[in-house]
Amino acid sequence: MNVKISERMAGLNPSTIREMHKYTSKPGVISFAAGGPSPEMYPVREMAAIAAELFESSGPALFQYGTSEGFPPLREALRARLLEKYGAGRDYDDLIVVHGGQQVIDLTCKCLCNEGDTVICESPSFIGALNTFRSYRLKLAGIPMDSGGMDMDALETALKTEKNVRFIYTIPDFQNPMGVTLTLERRRRLYELACRYDVMILEDNPYFELRYTGPHVPLIKSLDTEGRVIFAGSVSKVIAPGLRVGYLLAQEELVKKMVVAKQIADVHTNLPIQMFVDSYIRKYDLDAHIGEAIDLYRRKRDCMISRIRALFPPEISCTEPNGGLFIWFDMPEGLSGSDFTEYALKKNVACVPGATFDLAEDRRNRGVRMNFTVPSFEQIERGIEILAGCIGDFLKK
């Protein structure tokens, strides 16, 4: 039989990035298409020790049904860390643990949006978020970006003209896909605008602790005096992505509904892994671990940028992010990032085309996203050399 798919899902396709995994695992392919930390940074030995100890000390308690809010000590540890290190979270806020940052986006849409409502977001933006918004049949209003993040005048215009805006979605630090960071001045203005036009803010911030240069910029959540900001965090980029542990910090009243939404999505987050992560945060020095990752990723970023400067033609410039995982460049006017990445894949280098992050999914999008944290130094050098050759071929056409 042919099954009739719901209207919300009928037009949705698998994420290009998730599909790309099938190619990038082929031997000989250099992948700049990833979106996670370097596997050499996964705390495997520490987690093995924790697992052995917890199986011994907690036994059956690891395997029970847990509360939908998450493992209480982990909630406390994450909340304390956000407050003490970053000044985020007030008395009226609450923190719950979910299956990764992606689930925060899903629960937010479920609790805040009716079909046909509008979400304002950066353009380009994270494909995982865009597809979730599409699945809730939301209208996407995209705000152009420059090296300081979202354009605030364009944001104000959108807030004035768009109907039923429920929230502004932003990845303020080292944005996915562009790598740029929203300036403090703009964060303040964004918050004021959200207050003035009475909309919520979903601050999706999985990368902010991976800063390689420049001073920390305060979290938007730390500016939140009205309970207007939902902060989405994750251990995927600072511990490991396969664990699927994320969290959200938001005003209590909303969190109560998020808990109901979590119950009907998947009951609760996997308990043993929550207990492993809790133990890791309490027994080991997460800051030191992040410090090591920063040292490594900074050198990888510098390596990629220096090779780009040396080998790419001057008409192509890339973003030079202060942190995170991604560098972005645009092909020259008239050339498609999709055509380019398809060509590069034939030469065994995988990058993600800008069309993936384009609100209109337009193949003509000139952008290309490159990850520098996962490939080795040798792969970065060789890969950029190959890409420079590909660009040369393209410019000659």
Added chain:
Amino acid sequence: MNVKISERMAGLNPSTIREMHKYTSKPGVISFAAGGPSPEMYPVREMAAIAAELFESSGPALFQYGTSEGFPPLREALRARLLEKYGAGRDYDDLIVVHGGQQVIDLTCKCLCNEGDTVICESPSFIGALNTFRSYRLKLAGIPMDSGGMDMDALETALKTEKNVRFIYTIPDFQNPMGVTLTLERRRRLYELACRYDVMILEDNPYFELRYTGPHVPLIKSLDTEGRVIFAGSVSKVIAPGLRVGYLLAQEELVKKMVVAKQIADVHTNLPIQMFVDSYIRKYDLDAHIGEAIDLYRRKRDCMISRIRALFPPEISCTEPNGGLFIWFDMPEGLSGSDFTEYALKKNVACVPGATFDLAEDRRNRGVRMNFTVPSFEQIERGIEILAGCIGDFLKK
């Protein structure tokens, strides 16, 4: 600020059962309110050995992003088991791993239903499913139950009269909350009716392997010649619930959309736990493990039923399930199960009121659900004695 909740979530309350966990963990409370296996059956030692081995042998591979479909060897193992032992699954079917059986319900609604569509289900039915249906703003059409499961004439009437029915939701084996099993004859008729009226079937079957008496009744999925049945399975009841590992088996075309829905819900299921479960199924004898659980649970069931027969007044009869986790009884005409369970909780015995599973959430529902797998034999004996006293108090009123 006051946040405006979406229409789909505004009226939804936390599950009574999930909220009850807060009371049942108090010392001195005997809980018949659980819905999982007995903690003494969790394979803690085996999982500890597996974890130690996998941390050693697979290291970083445990921590990476996985595919949205699930860990391939686990998918194969689960699929082979369903086919070889239970004759379920055909060439055109595919199996994916998700975060528990609850997530199958969510993904099914997301992919099949538009707002305002109708779902036909047993009345009473599993609260987690009912709340998911409500969150998709679906109309619920309830079919009365007897000791052989759903009434098929009432089902046919509903299929004739209800508009935009997308699927029939059934828990055919040892139904939650009533404990009854859909007969083979009715399964055949249910499938024929689904074909005739061109609707899908969501077979939610987490308990079928926990059969204590009587012969196995074929899965509805094993009767499926048209790709009309979505089978929702889980390791929660046969291994452990805190792992949040479930799976679905359905026709490939639908599964492709389910994978997109999974990507935008939470990217993929926690990888290390999938690898642990895969290893457990391959290295240990799951059938023998289930066999041990069956021996224990059969004795617990028999203990509860014999104490009920001895102590409850004759006007109250309970279901006598051939498997699963639950026994159900109705209070006499005119008495509310909700009033009764509230009273019993004051006497330190927790049961779940029928109103929880009532499609109209009607407090006057006379039903009471009791779990017999989690409490000890001593707790079963003492708890039934206390409940018998409570019933006596109620009948005297």
